[in-house]
Amino acid sequence: MTETWTTPERRLVRPPHKVPVSTYRVQLGADLTFDDVAARVPYYASLGVTHVYLSPVLTAAPGSTHGYDVVDHDEISPVLGGEDGLRRLADAAHAAGLGLVLDIVPNHMAVPTPVWHNRALWSVLTHGPESPYAAWFDVDWSSGDGAVLMPVLGDRIGAVLARDELRLVEEDVPGVGTTWVLRYHDHVFPVRAGTESLPLGELVERQHYRLAYWKVADEELNYRRFFDVGTLVAVRVEDPEVFDATHALVLRLLRDGVIDGLRIDHPDGLADPGGYLSRLREATDGAWVVVEKILAGEEELPGDWDTAGSTGYEALWRIQQTFTDPGGAARLGALMHRYTGDEPDAFERLVDEAKRQIVDGPLYAEVHRLTTIAAEICHEDLRLRDHTWRSLEECLVELLVAFDRYRAYVVPGETPSHEQVAVMQAAAERARRRLPAERHETMSVLVDLLLGREVGSAGRTRDPRRDELVVRFQQTCGAVMAKGVEDTAFYRWTHLVALCEVGGEPDRFAFTPTDLAAWASRAQVATPLGMTTLSTHDTKRGEDTRARIGVLSELPTEWAALVDDLRRATAGYRGALLDGRTEYLLWQTLVGTWDGDAPIEEQRLVEYLTKAIREAKSRTSWTAPDTAYEEAVLGTATRAIADPAVLELLAAWDARTHEAVRAATLGTKLVQLTLPGIADVYQGTEVPVLSLVDPDNRRPVDADALAARLQRLDGGAGARSLADEKMLVTSRAVRLRRDLPEAFVGPDAGFVPLPHSSGHTLTYARTVAGQPRVAVVATRLAAAVERLGGWADHTVALPEGTWHDVLTDRSVPGGVQPVAELLERLPVALLVHEEH
Known part of the structure; x- marks a missing residue:
């Protein structure tokens, strides 16, 4: 059945x-x-x-x-x-x-400068737990002497007071009126009523907030942040x-x-x-x-x-990896190892190291609070009392590091689903392997507490602290994943940096068309109205930058030779402090952002590399920048993009990979716009945009130029560039969705793979009530097709009937069709069934 x-x-x-x-x-x-x-x-x-x-x-x-x-x-x-x-x-x-x-x-909300811009937070700092907004923010009033920690000072409080940098003044606060405030440079804080006449040192101690050195935040913060961002306070x-x-x-x-x-x-x-x-x-x-x-x-x-x-992040990485050549994995892995020392199978270890660094650093305050809650629960229960603070901390750290997803979903007072129990237990089993045997019993107690189970004395399942432990652990899990994987490990792993994307799975390397079809068929039923995307305001590289870098997997030997040539060309000024990971990231970034006949602008490259190396936290960071190292990195990069020898090498690579980049750029876009889900176009990406991580990907878009390009194509002009071709693919695909919504978002919409003879084609149909209405054909791994001398006699089996290719405005008969003829003009085809 x-x-x-x-x-x-x-x-x-x-x-x-x-x-x-x-x-x-x-x-x-x-x-x-x-x-x-x-x-x-x-x-x-x-x-x-x-x-x-x-x-x-x-x-x-x-x-x-x-x-x-x-x-x-x-x-x-x-x-x-x-x-x-x-x-x-x-x-x-x-x-x-x-x-x-x-x-x-x-x-979350902002902790702005000055704070009075956030009226709710200003009220909490003014009135403390008595504020009508006190319930808004996740503040632990039992710690920090009952005061909200405000880690904004550039030095320790004693030094700030000694230099008279903290001043009591009257100011007109919007929505409040003229009132006494404490001012520290641009920071302004309310003064608790009745304390304005006290000596400054005593006044500071009597507030509902504690002014502190900014470095204190990672160790003593008593409000929940968004990840590790002290200027974003969580909202309940x-x-x-x-x-x-x-x-x-x-x-x-x-x-x-x-x-x-x-x-x-x-x-x-x-x-x-x-x-x-x-x-x-x-x-x-x-x-x-x-x-x-x-x-x-x-x-x-x-x-x-x-x-x-x-x-749509899960669609993004699957599409990206479907257009990545699995045959390049080993060669690129060997190249990475030669320049960085990282083994091709070291990604899991690298993630582990990064997560530990985050747990021990920016998120230490959160982990400390979790441990304290768990220790208090155990201390007050005779049967759990021998589970010490230290043993609980070790177990919590290992469990946070072992989690392979953002969190489990356990609600206090509700029986967790079998799936969530399995997630927790699988993480605990991985964690146990890294703990001595005497900690295993503590881990079992901790898992029971985190699942809301009865543990310890009979009948004890819930109280405010147990509930807080359940919830706060899950919230901390997400922060560890985001900061440890997305914002640290992904800046260290250089196997193929196009795969290190938000929500990505770089250790998977490549996805087959069969894998993609199986996922899409499931998505068509499970989440047919979810989104698909290739670029967002959060992506570390735009879709077109990733497409260009992804082509390295198709030409790994040629890429290895290019890197050798680039290193020889820059040997005279490549600083000794420049490490292999950052250098290899630089070369991939330069080919990914090569635009026409020119490299990326110097300012954009400098801003990107500064962010990348600080996020990687290997040699420098936002909180402890290493000026000498950063100058070595940026000096090499800026000299490279002004070096005629480097530019000649990059231009030759651009010419060599033109057709492969063209196929990947158009193929990934067409597939994203036609897979199950609501297709999103990120601003400006209807033409190639070689963007990097924010704020680079949030640069203004010239909408007038885009409109003029679309108007010219609509007027019958032929596509003269890749920008024209991508605009053609994007506009025709989203117009088809608009005009035939029943094939994409209707209750009878379906997805069916189509037979084909070549692994270098990606083919499927969108159906209505089981009848094919749209067919998609895309070239994948065009460099391999070129190596093989073209499509030869490979075919695609279109459903019966007559089809109209909306990209080339021509009719195509149904049945088995030669790929060479179907993709003669463009490396993709978007076919609509002609109704008679």
């Missing part, structure tokens, strides 16, 4: 809410306001997308360049144009037949009153029809992501909601989450 899968109701959108068919992400800011976006609406509509996807719009910290540092949930950012501006944009979008999707940030949206207060404006905009759907930033940081999403589905009455969830390996969204799906 064949098992039939159906999409759960919680993954679908309730009428009358609309489902996006495709989205276009814009990064708002002072240089791109609501009115600016409204002026671009005709272009977005012409491109073919159905929804404009907005970065956060609530008022953010002064000078914010991204909007994720919210300070006021009751106000639309005046910098962006305020609520009136947002409504004008909505009117313009709706008049053009487009909807709006909004990115919201439930997990698990409290219904906090949820209501922080979501009132967004929900009103949804009810008013101003916005049509939501993207949720990092739900793994929440105490109860599943509970939050259930509350949000009820509050939105089933609107389209997706979550920024990184799914590790084969992990799937928890079955009880009320969401259409994720924002």
Whole structure:
């Protein structure tokens, strides 16, 4: 008997809410306001997308360049144009037949400078636990002498006081009026009523906050942060009153029809992501909601989450790796080992080292608090008392390091699912292998506590501390993964840096078309309305940069020769301090960002490399920069991009790889736009954008130039460049989605692989009620096709009927077709079944 899968109701959108068919992400800011976006609406509509996807719009910290540092949930950012501006944009979008999707940030708020910009936090610092906002923030009032730690000082408090850098002054605080404050340079803090006449030293001690040296944060912080960012304070949206207060404006905009759907930033940081999403589905009455969830390996969204799906990182890495040649893994691994010393199978060890560094450094305060809670639980229970603070700390550290995903999902008072129990137990088993035998019993106790089980004296399963341990451990897990893997290990691993992407699986190296088809078939049922993406505001490299670097896997021998030549060319000025990992990262970055006949601009390269080496934390870091090392790295890089010998080598490589890059650029884009899910186009990526990590990937987009290019192509002009070809592929694919939504997002939409004779083609159909309506053919690993002398007699079996290739505007008969003829003009084909 064949098992039939159906999409759960919680993954679908309730009428009358609309489902996006495709989205276009814009990064708002002072240089791109609501009115600016409204002026671009005709272009977005012409491109073919159905929804404009907005970065956060609530008022953010002064000078914010991204909007994720919210300070006021009751106000639309005046910098962006305020609520009136947002409504004008909505009117313009709706008049053009487009909807709006909004990115919201439930997990954290900013600790701005000055703090009074965040009125809720200012109130907490003023009134302490008596503040009406005290429940908003995850503050441990029992530690830090009952004061919120504010680690903003450039030196220890004693030295700051001795230099008279802290001043008591009267200032006019917006929303408060003229009041006494403590000022430290640009920082301003409230003064507790009745303490303003005290001597300064005593006054400082009597506040509801503790001013401290910034380095104290990693060891003594008593409020939960977003990861390890001290300027982002976590918000307790698990409290219904906090949820209501922080979501009132967004929900009103949804009810008013101003916005049509939501993207949720990092739900793994929440105490109860599943509970939050259930509350949000009820509050939105089933609107389209997706979550920024990184799914590790084969992990799937928890079955009880009320969401259409994720924002598409799991699609991103699978597409990338499908266009990566597995045959290059060994040669590139040997090359990496020669220059960096890293063995090709060392990724797991490198991740382990990075996570330990994070646990012992930036997240020490969180781990210390977890240990303290667990020790208090054990100390108060006679049967658990012999599990010492140190043994618990060792077990917690090993468990955090052993977790291979962002977290488990355990809710205090609820029996965890078998899947979540298995996740916890698997991590514990890996951790036990790194612990002495005498710690194994402590690990078992800890796992029982973290799963909310009865452990110790009979009947003891819940109390406030046990509940806090359960929740806080999971939140810390996510921070360890994000900072240890995404923001450390991914900057150290250089096997093929295109694979070190947000949500990526670089140790997988390559994915087969069969693997991709199996995943897509499952996604079509499990999360048909989740997103697919190739580039976001968070990706470490844009899709086109990754495509260019990915081609190294197709030409590993030639790449090895190029690296040798580059090293010879730069031998005279390559500093002795430049390490192999960073040098190898540099060469891959230069080929990934080579644009036409020129290398990346010096300022962009310097900013990127500075961030990359500091994030890697091997020789330098944000908190302890090594000036000599950084100068050696940046000096070599800047001289290289001005060296005629280097430029000649890079130009020759660009010419050698042109066709392979072309196929990868167009192939990955077409596949992303036609796989199951809601296809997103990140601003500007309808043409090649050779971007790097933020802020590089948030640079302004020349929409007028894009509109002119699209208009020229629509007017019948032929594609004269790769930019033209990518615009053609993107516009025709999203227009097809708009015009034939039933094949992509309808209840009868389906995905079916198509037979083919070559492993260098990727072929599938999108169906409606089982009938093929769209066929996709893409070239993968074009360098290998070139090596083999072309397509020879390889074929693709199209479904019966007549097909129209919307990219080349020609008819194609159904049945077995030669690949060479089908892909004669472009390395991809997008075919629509002609109805008679």
